[in-house]
Amino acid sequence: MILSWLLLLSCNKTEYKNEKSGIAISFDDHFINEWYTLRPLLQKYNAKVTFFITCSDSLTLDEITKLKQLRKDGHEIGFHGTIHGKSTEMIDAFGPQKYAETELLPGLKYMSDAGFYPTSYAHPGGNHNDQVDSVLLANGFKILRDVAVSRQILFGIPLYTLAPRIMNRIYYDFNNEQKVDALLIDQDSGVTENEIQDAVVKAKNTNTALMIFGHKPLYTKPGNGEYGFNVSFLETILKEAKKQNLKFYTMTELTEH
Template sequence: MKYSTVRPTFRPGIAIAFLLLIIFMSACSNTAENNQKAGIAISFDDHFINDWYALRPLFRKYNAKVTFFITCGDTLTADEIAKLKQLESDGHEIGFHGTVHGKATETIAALGPAKYAETELTPGLHYMKLAGFVPESYAHPGGDHNDQVDSVLLASGFKILRDVAISRRRMFGVQLYALAPRLMSHIFYPFDKEKIVDALLIDTDAGLTIGEMQDAIGKAKETGTALMLFGHQPLHVAPENGAYGFNVAFLEQVLKEAQRQKLRFYTMAELPKN
């Protein structure tokens, strides 16, 4: 019995087309996965617990979850603790913003790493634990930090450290620069497990527009990243007498746009876990 010695003809064109198809399908799969991760992470700093608590209906309206960074934990009242526990039960995160809200770089330079931790971290975390909270995220007071400070914080067990980003700066009434949020790549979390991040200030003095926010949210959607924002006290009117914070109506527009574009809401500690 004779067997044919004719071998199948190798067709380079077909092989290349097949390889390109595999690459295309893989790229589409990665894009789809990234789009599913696209989201927004909003946080609030300091000790405006009663004001934050009043926003619960707004957060529920848009199925939003956020992170609250608490400072001066030794002054927490029973009522404030109960409200924070309710916020945590709603799905929000309770983070830490320092014991005395001091300048970290000056403190660590003057006292050293151990004393810095004893001054800014240990007492406040102790009070937070007594209240029933074990923060995983830390927001730098005033955005003041350096590599040495970060090293101490990460060694203390924090999963993510949040810094401050500002798109507009003014001095003596003169605007020094304005940068569109879309161009600030560092405020978009790429889900690369990074633990040191920046969030964009949305307080009224940042001068942001809803158009800029819509554009930034659109970029997060397009790139499969998470837009990071933060503010302080919720305000319903223009700030007076030294008050600082964000306009509640502005926040609602941000939440509404994020929901419209089907972004996921992340707490800060969730970012490096995804």
């Protein structure tokens, strides 16, 4: 009887430990048609993600329809700035109000006119400071996502390399933090399948949510001017997340658990 009780406690402890563990995947910029083609893959793994939209003034009726279908699928539509500008330079040069009037308010108006009311924000180029963050939070955003890069290269020379499993800032520990970092998984990021699998396992073992992001879905190596992630690499991530029984979170959902 005592042995059975101890085993029950052990099982319950394990279940509790991993009850929130998950993954939050997001995509940036304005690759709406390309993202839409990911629907079957995302549905295959019952995954939900966040799409951060920039240049919302150029949204076509077809793109709006596709975004609404993605939202209906359970995905989140976030905001990535009106002009994708350098926020720190704008706020230093023009002040908080002019920054908001340039980078935030026009794009948010276009979004609301299209039927979207974003509560998550991805910093364009990962460029921001505390003053920028204060303006964003004052405009109703619940979570602000920055950029984390595991490999940094300048003029072909590696400056540093960090394994994702030791980059603690890319794991959300459900402490209501509103300023977060996500790991870049684009093809030029250098992140390997083994590294991302290790990162997924770490999220499972630490009861946290791994945050990652990319740009354009690609099926071959990037052409001139292209930047994005390999779709087969994304499927590796989805498959490992499913294998580890991780929950899929949208970015705003992270702050609600």
